[in-house]
Amino acid sequence: MKHFRRAASTPASAPGASTLLSAIGLGVLLTGVATALSVRIAGVARRVVTPAPRVADVEILGVDRAAQTITLTRTPDTMLPGRYGVFTNGAGYVKLGAVLSQDDRGVTRKLLSHVDAATRLGPRGSFSGWYFDDPAQLHLPHHEELIETPVGLAPAWVFSAGRGDTWVVLVHGRGTTRAETLRAVPVLHAAGISSLVVSYRNDGEAPPSRSGLYGLGATEWRDVDAAVGWALAHGAERVLLMGWSMGGAIVLQTAVQSEHRDAIAGIILESPVVDWRIVLDFHARELGVPAFAARAAMGTLESSWTARAAGAGRGIPFDDLDMVARAGELRVPILLLHSDDDGFVPSDASHALAQARPDIVTMETFSVARHTKLWNYDEHRWTAAIRGWLAAHDFGR
Incomplete structure (x- = not known):
C-alpha cells in the first residue's frame, strides 16, 4: 500500500495567495473609507436639517465709548455699507451705523446703540441684518x-x-x-x-x-x-x-x-x-465636501428610510421643493x-x-x-x- 505524503501547506507562497491577501487588505481599506464617508455623509445630512444656535462669526476688537464706535474683524458682511446689528455678550443686540474706517484686520463702525462705561462686551459676536430686534x-x-x-x-x-x-x-x-x-x-x-x-x-x-x-x-x-x-x-x-x-x-x-x-x-x-439642491451644492463646495458626497447626503435626506437611519428625520422631498x-x-x-x-x-x-x-x-x-x-x-x-x-x-x- 502506497502512502502519499501531503505537501506542506505554505499559504504565503501558494499561487494566488498574495493576490488574495491584497484583495482582503483592499477590501478592509475600502470598507474603512466607505464607513468614514458614510459617517461624513450622514453628518452633512443631519447638519442640513438640524436647527443650530446663532454662530459667533466676528471678533469684537475694541469699543471706543467716548466716540461710541466699535471695531469688528473685517469680513464681507462687516464691511458692508448701511445699518446692521451685532449680537453680543454684555450689551445684547447692538445697532451699528456707517463704516468709519477699515484696514486689513478690522472695520470700525458708528454705534447706534449706546454702550456705557459699565458695559463689558465679550470677545465675539454675531453680525446681523435684522437691525430691529423688538x-x-x-x-x-x-x-x-x-x-x-x-x-x-x-x-x-x-x-x-x-x-x-x-x-x-x-x-x-x-x-x-x-x-x-x-x-x-x-x-x-x-x-x-x-x-x-x-x-x-x-x-x-x-x-x-x-x-x-x-x-x-x-x-x-x-x-x-x-x-x-x-x-x-x-x-x-x-x-x-x-x-x-x-x-x-x-x-x-x-x-x-x-x-x-x-x-x-x-x-x-x-x-x-x-x-434646495443648488443651495446645498454651493455649501458643499464651500466646505470642501466632494460633489459625490454632497449628492449622497441629499440622497440620504431624500429617502425616508436612510434619513431616519442617519438621524435626519423622515426625509426631504427635494423634487417638491x-x-x-x-x-x-x-x-x-x-x-x-x-x-x-x-x-x-x-x-x-x-x-x-x-x-x-x-x-x-x-x-x-x-x-x-x-x-x-x-x-x-x-x-x-x-x-x-x-x-x-x-x-x-x-x-x-
Whole structure:
C-alpha cells in the first residue's frame, strides 16, 4: 500500500495567495473609507436639517465709548455699507451705523446703540441684518397673538394698519426668529397692509415638531397656512406672503399647497431658497465636501428610510421643493429680491424662476448686498421696489 505524503501547506507562497491577501487588505481599506464617508455623509445630512444656535462669526476688537464706535474683524458682511446689528455678550443686540474706517484686520463702525462705561462686551459676536430686534422699535401699534398650528400655539405679532382688507404674513429664515422680518413692516403699514409676523415649528419660539428637525419648507408651510387662516378669520380678504431665505421656500410651498390658496394674492421673496439642491451644492463646495458626497447626503435626506437611519428625520422631498421645476403651478404676482453676491443662497434659482415665469415674476437684482441684507445695504431701493410692486398690483391703499 502506497502512502502519499501531503505537501506542506505554505499559504504565503501558494499561487494566488498574495493576490488574495491584497484583495482582503483592499477590501478592509475600502470598507474603512466607505464607513468614514458614510459617517461624513450622514453628518452633512443631519447638519442640513438640524436647527443650530446663532454662530459667533466676528471678533469684537475694541469699543471706543467716548466716540461710541466699535471695531469688528473685517469680513464681507462687516464691511458692508448701511445699518446692521451685532449680537453680543454684555450689551445684547447692538445697532451699528456707517463704516468709519477699515484696514486689513478690522472695520470700525458708528454705534447706534449706546454702550456705557459699565458695559463689558465679550470677545465675539454675531453680525446681523435684522437691525430691529423688538417690535416696539418700529413705533407702530402692535400686539401679540397665539396662532393654533398643527404643532401647537405659535406666537405672532400683529401690526394692524386699520380697516384694509389686505394682510401680509411675514416668514423668517433658517436659524433666525420672527424679528428678522420686522424691517418690512413699515413700508407695508404705510401702504395700508396689516402685518402678521409669525413663528413656525423648531424656530425656538413656536413649539417643536416631533422630530425637532427642519423640513426645509416641506413641513413648516402648514404653520404658515394656519397663520393665513387666522388672518382670514380676523378681517383679511386677501393675503400676501413674504419670506426671507428658507422662509421663501416655506412661502412658495404655502402658495402651492395651502387650503386657503384662493385667498393668497401675491408673494414677496427676499434672498429666497427656490431650489434646495443648488443651495446645498454651493455649501458643499464651500466646505470642501466632494460633489459625490454632497449628492449622497441629499440622497440620504431624500429617502425616508436612510434619513431616519442617519438621524435626519423622515426625509426631504427635494423634487417638491424645486420651485423652478414647479413654476407652472404658481399663479399670483411675485416680487423677487436677490443679490447676485448673496454668499449663502446663490441667486441662480431665483433668476431661473424669473425666466420661467416672466408673466408673474418681477425680479430686482442687487449686488454687494449679500444674504438677506438688501434693506440694510440700500433701504431706499428696497423700499421703493416693494412700494412700486404693491401699487402696480393694487395691493393696499
